[in-house]
Amino acid sequence: MTENKSPEELQELVQQMRKWAYEELQLSKGLEDNLLRRFVHSCYYDIDKAKAAAELFFSIRSSSPDLFSNRDPQSAQMQKTLSIVNLARFQISQNRNLWIWQLNDPGLVQYDYIQDVKLFFLVTDAWLLDDEHLENSDIVIMDVKDITLKFLMKYNMSVARKLAKYQEDALPIRLKQIHLVNAPSFIDKIYGLMKPFLKQDITNMLHFHPPKADTLHKFLDKDDLPEDYGGTRGKMEDHMKNVMELLDRKREPLISENLWRVEKKSKSKSSNEQPSSADTTFRTLEID
Template sequence: MTTARVIMSYQWGTANSEKAALSGLPDEVAQVATRELRENKSAREQALQQFRDWINKNQDICRCRTDDNFLLRFLRVKKFSLPMAQQVLLKYINFRQTFSHLVYNLDYLIPSVNELISNGYIYVSPFRDSNGRRVILYNINKFDPHKHNNGDMVKAHMITYEVLIEDEESQVMGFTHVGNICQASAAHATIWSPTEFTTLVRWGEQSMPLRHKEIHLVNVPSAVRYFYDLISAIMSEKMRSRFRLHDSMESLKKRLDPKVLPKELGGSMPMAEMIDLWKKEIAAKRERVLRLDDMKLLSTKSIITRRNNQQNENSSLMIHTLQGSFRRLEVD
């Protein structure tokens, strides 16, 4: 297995790091962008100019960022299809407005959110995996459902995702997720109403410009697997195909270089050190993330939505999976 690569190029909190991120991609990343995303200098320049012109002329969009870094995340997630990238941008702003009570004011300094990040509920490894992806780590046992609410949970997740997609290399390479679900209980599910949770997940998949490449879940208790049936049911087939269940850490390590994991799970760097590095990265992007709240969508008339028959298919699929089918997730 190719050795994981540590993130050593970041100069957290300096102007030079942002310039470097906007000036271009490393050769190996540029090759992936060309091969997988149809990105090249000409296509990028033309699409960015057309995207920027469209935003400036669109009277429904107010105070939208138009810098290259921001627009490229939408173009890359849709392989430089400008109409599709425009739709994701509209859905992204609408998603944030619709769930403003959850995803506005993404400030890691909010005490309850800072506690979740500091105790390791969600953080990002300083090592890239063998495919050049950042690895997002989750520990459900670090989330106390009797102490924290769904707002704390969503803010911790959204801060993580927004900070990560400020990095252009990650926009291209995508992300690997590793969730340790040990000690998950019904109490974790009860912080959500079924309607809000399913809507948030479904809209989030369509609206957030993230390339989710692998999702590994470890130690999923049999008592709460129905909850993952529900998640699987409301996601697209592409997303469902990227889920992997593991009954042990040894199973996970056959698919993922252990070096990206904290020392407590078989890696080389202690979790506390990984979390400290991640918090420095968040701090460097704090103001940039908070300014996302300035963007507004005055009308949703230009958003192309899924047809009713697709919604009905999703509803039927949810009902079927809640009856106990778990065949859609591959068990390693």
């Protein structure tokens, strides 16, 4: 479908999404135009793909209360997780978004994989609630300088599978590149754990950069990068302050147990009635 849509055409697609969400998912409250617009935009205005992504987005939340509940950013547990990472997301050249995750926990003394995943969902939700800008593409940098083989002991395969599915097929962004910087020599062992869950499209986006390498600059200009990576866009610790302020501003909707969740339909079906696509998605996720 064409990349260029008038505001009126885009709003018509948003209204189609809203009607579908109400009729098929029985979801009406808390559905901001901004969120629906993101699904349409991230799927390049293909309404069927946008519905599939949104359905998965909502159903993963409903089938994973352990990852979407008890995540108050002011809680002691979440504060502990926030204390060992620096996060950033900001616009760069060519109307792109740059996402950065930087771990600061040598030896993984405090690191908790499930809490890290919960933090990912929390912060991406905050950005979805806050930012109405539609970008051309999204680029991710993961700084794994403090990752050790101890990570293998903290890894949770079931959660990793669900996270990968969410990132690949549900999160309404246009992901184009993933960079692992400061990658240790044994990163292939950790990557080997995750590769079975990743689509070929995602593995093709991955780029590994060893410590002290300048290969990241082949993909991103210095004017697009924080000082931590040889750029001019401030320090990661300052970007993290912006994240903390955002979490504080959006705390009320973020701690809601019902944010963007769908309840499974309870009405009985006859033996000849086919399950809805939403029911199928729920069953698949519950099996996982």
